Amino acid sequence: MDAPKIISRRALLRGVGVAGAAAVAAPAGLLVSTSDAGAAPAAAQTSAGAAAGRQVYQHLTASEAELLEAMVDRLIPADALGPGAKDAGVLTYIDRALGSALASSRAAYTAGLAALDRYASASRGQGFLALNARDRDSVLMDVESGTVTPGIFTGNSTQFFSMVLGHTRQGMFGDPFYGGNKDFIGWDLLRYPGVRTTVTAADQKSLEADQLKPNHRSAYDNEMFVKATARNDAHDQDHNGDGHGH
């Protein structure tokens, strides 16, 4: 099998050329045309399909991906303030995690997205994708508040909504290593100046004077951190970071 000529976004950020980038690119099994895609490891390294300028998902079906993209686009929209969840690659984050750390949520996505579409059709006369932004928002408000017609969602529509919102924020504001927060869109939105391994008193003063520039680095741009360990996250619990002290 030929090694695909894909350059990871992080490699690009580091200015690594094509030859160097091939070493960190995704296993070939993740590409659409290969014959043994099933042999691919669950976690991909690259934004697959980037060469063709489009996204290829490992776990979401085509219609699930369309619905989810339309949903996250309303949760954190692109607007006058700047790009949103869709631009930040939140879908890539969720898709990738559904094969590992969020595998236990896979069924909830399948059921929830189908229910979202059914509810849009039943209440607004058209599927979710056919609705304009305002109607999509009003559907999502019903889903969030749990005021959806009974029987459409299995269980609780509020639960589905907060799950997607939570994962959307993880993809938007988490380390770009996991596939989201593309071009540090999320961190820039929050005015977070970026992951640093050293913050001196002078850096803090500079931050307090609004003079600390965002550094736009992933934690794993620091060579000391072992990527293999970070990837080993295939458990099915999704802890919410609790605010309780130690």
Place this chain on the structure above:
Amino acid sequence: MATNLKGTDVVVIGLGAAGGVAVLPLAQAGIDVIGLEAGGVVTRRDFAPDEIRNNVRGWPFLSSHKTNQEAPTFRATASAAAVRGGHPMMNAVGGTSMHYWAQHWRLNPWDFKVVSETKRRYGANRIPKGSTVEDWPFGYDEIEPYYDKIEYELGVSGQAGNINGTIDARGNPFEGPRKRAYPMPPLRWTAFHEKMAAAATRLGWHPFPGPAAINSRSYQNRSGCMYHGFCNTGGCHVEAKNSTAVTTIPRAQATGKLKVVTGATVTEINVDSQGLASGVTYVMNGETFFQPAKVVLVASFTYENSRLLLLSKSTAYPKGLSNNHGQVGRHYFSHHQGAPVTALFPFDIKAWYGLPAQGVAVDNFADDNFDHASYDFIGGCNLWAMSDRRPISASGMNTLGLAPNWGSQWKQFIRENADRTHSSYNQKTTLPYEDNFLDLDPTVKDPLGLPVIRITGEFKDNERKIAQFSQDKMEQWYREAGAIQVTRGPVGGAMGASTHAYGGTRMGDNPETNVVNRWGMSHEVPNLGVLGGSVMGTSGARNPTHTMQALAWRTADHIAKEWKNIVKG
């Protein structure tokens, strides 16, 4: 069939904050120690500043596995159905001292004498109804040398407030007298901390920097803190956090007297025909081993300490080891750390880089530092304004009714306010009660088929009144510092699994009401010791680790000094 291993002097179950300390004085005394640890080894190269891995997904998965499988169930009262919660601790060499906040407080002298001091000052009727609180078997003076030992051996930064009775206004004027200053100055403050301190001073309070088991400058050839902002549930990439994994454990190993065994899950403490502990049984990779030992030290977390004793049933101890008086699991409480107050400021706090152990403390309303004559509770709260902010958690901030939780309006709100909110973390006096306890869950089991712990517990009136009082004080402090909006969390109900979990094997002179004696050794089993928060009978209004570690060192010292008497049985 268990494989019999070669015997040793002392076996320590769990190499975390407490067990990891005790191994050093034992090894230095020439005693052979085997440390059994359920987790593995993680190093600073595993401690990436990665919020998804550390805080969202529960860091690090491989090490937290056992605790998750043994997560306790909990219920508020004995009539309620217990539900399964999470487990906040992790398994590894160093245990949760790898990723804890490392606030390293001494208890206040009052905390050791809650009953006698309350009676003396306010009368016996002020002891809350149903509480089983007792005075400790000794006072602050007895433990002071061990606090000092931990501060210097592990490394604690801070500002002394009382050296041999001389008050230093830069520190905590309410602290018990210490023999000498901390070995390192306190962690630095940000402009926001200065602002909070100034506000406290205007209110007539006494702000001071809190103590931390984190290097404020290089110490023992390890780096000072880098303030990178991923300390909460994250290990330290420069080993500035003084976990036992980088302090006492490697030093004990260097003596040649400590053997560390990882991946060992202890399932039973065994006894001989005379009712003495004979060693422990553990499972590793599906195989069972028996490790004989002359002395057994139980040093897992509070839940697992009680659990292991209750699981170790024998003819001599039919209700569980050291439980012939029915005290194992009693006097349990989770520290009341909840009831937060959240404030919004009209300016950036600049809290992205910092750590929860860095901040401004106020002790005016803690313990018995103020006159309680006009209040209907005893004890109080430590007020704490710290630094702790990461992007994902910041994005989940309470919008205080000023914006929805998504959409363009939210985006505008979060852009402006992600760094303008602050939540309090106020620790409160929490007492043991008759009807708050630990036992084995009748139905929920771990993958080895052994029952998990069931917590039955709720915060009572005294705790809820302190919570409300602490919220009043915190709101006053935030407003004085310029907060434009303040909101409060609920004052507390059921006790879930906590990082601050006390009791179950309480320490005291009376064997009718306590599992271990003043030295931390079992009243019933002379060669069995217990380490950790499970021996503490009061919490004070501050983090328990320093006290646990001082007690662990003291128990190990006692074993070394009394070796011949203890081993003789």
